[in-house]
Amino acid sequence: MEDLAAVFDPQGMFDFPDPYPLFTELRRTSPVTSFQFLKRLAYVVTRYDDVRAVLQDGETYSSRANAEVGRYMGRTLIEMDGGEHGRMRALVQGAFGGRTLEALVPTIEALAHERVDRLAGDGRADLVAQFSLLFPLDVIAGILGLPRSDHAQFQRWSLDLIAFSKDPSRAHGAAERLREYFLPFIRLRRDEPRADVISRLVTGTVSGVGLTDDEVVSFLRLLLPAGAETTSRLLGSMLYALLAERERLARVDADRTLMPWAIEETLRWETPVVFVARQTTRPVEIAGTPIPSNTMVSTIIGSANRDETHFDDPDRFDLDRRAEDHLSFAFGRHFCLGYHLAKLEARIGLTAIIDRLRDLRFDPAEPAPAITGLAFRSPRSLPVRFDA
Structure with missing residues (x-):
């Protein structure tokens, strides 16, 4: 078996080619195993049932393992537990409910068509470079109600912040500039609310108490990696899967009722976020392996979603699979707030591409694309040709 400390080296996670053979071996031989991660003891959990159980038990497995993200985003939902998490989630979830998002469909559709128009x-x-990377950032800027003239600068700051694990100094600078940028909008929306997400965040209350300016800023910054980046990766991997065997794309084109299942299967087959960290609050045992208190437990979502005891033929991308029980949006109290938005963007984005770019295919003159990464997975590029 490979040295897990080397596998999970943060500097090597971006180019990791294919972790699934390792995940299969771990599920079979060492479903819960320890390794040294950044000079501290950590455990990986690889089987579906065990991963789901960890994510469901927020009392035993704390989200404070994600505190590192707070250095860039501020204190956010993903590192909160208990009552603090419940209060914050109650305050922000209305901004991402189905009814709210339905009102945003025309805006999102217009943004998708605008991106496709530029390359059609x-x-x-x-x-990737011309659509899946930028379209989700367009959507975030649009639903926040930011001026169109600011979108390009907003995208540059956002991309710098999202890359915090590669360039921490640059990310810190972007985080501060985003704070300075957001604060005037937050104060304006407090005085003059509109039909946008910032207005919903600043006007919402629980027991008469709302969010502070800094809490709103932290949540808005978190939207960039949690919302825009994950959706970008979902779109990229879905397009890759459909183009890798073009009969898949033809089926979805001919029968649009398959589109939601293409999205669900992509999320299962190549989850954008491969693992989610938790920290034990007491000594526990998982699958017969004792784990001390105050220890990091890394749930390998990408492994759970390909667990052969839960999914038939899990390494195959199957448009006819109806696997809505994948764990790509986590599980339990930390189930992703933005899952409606992510799937809505993926559907609208794929529709715009299929409708406009006919005879879509990989560009044979360019290197064959591939999905890479360990912490996050998606293709870095998708060179294609189509009928102009």
């Missing part, structure tokens, strides 16, 4: 006449494109 060329006959070739990189669908």
Whole structure:
């Protein structure tokens, strides 16, 4: 078996080619195993039932393991537990409910078509660089009600912040600039609310108490990696899967009722976020392995979603699979607030591409694309050709 400390080295996670053979071996031989991560003891959990149980038990497995993210985002939902988490979630979840998002559909559709319009006449494109990377950031800016003239600068700051694990100094600078940028909008929306997400965040209350300016800023910053980046990766991996065997794309084009299942299967087959960290609050035992208190437990979502005891033929991308019980949006009290938005964007984005870019195919003159990464997975580029 590979040295897990080397596998989970943060500097090597971005280019990791294919972790699934390792995950299969771990599930079979060492479903819960320890390794040294950044000079501290950590455990990985790889089987579906065990991963689900850890994510469901917020009392035993604390989210404070994610406190590192707070250095860049501020204190956010993903590191909160108990009553603090419940209060914050109650305050922000209304901004991402189904009814709220339905009102945003025309805005999201217009943004998708605008992105496709920019490349449709060329006959070739990189669908990551020119669409899946930028469209989700367009959507975040749009639903926040930011001026169109600011979108390009907002995207630059956002991309710098999202890359905090690669360039911490640059990310810190972007975080501060985003704070300075957001604060005037927050104060304006307190005085003059509109039909946008910032207004919903600043006007919502629980027991008469709302969010402070800094709490709103932290949540808005978290939207970038938690909302925009994960959706970008979902779109990229879905397009890759459909183009890798073009009969899949043809089926979805001919029968749009398959589109939601293409999204669900992509989330299962290549989850954007491969593992989620927790920290034990007491000594525990998982699958016969004792784990001390105050120890990091890394649930490998990408392994759970390919557990052969839960999913048939799990390494195969199957449009006819109806596997809505994947764990890509986590489980339990920390189930992803933005799952409606992510799937809505994926559906609208894929529809715009299929409708406009006919005879879509990989560009044979370019290197074959591949999905890579360990902490986060998606293709870095998707060079394609199509009828102009």
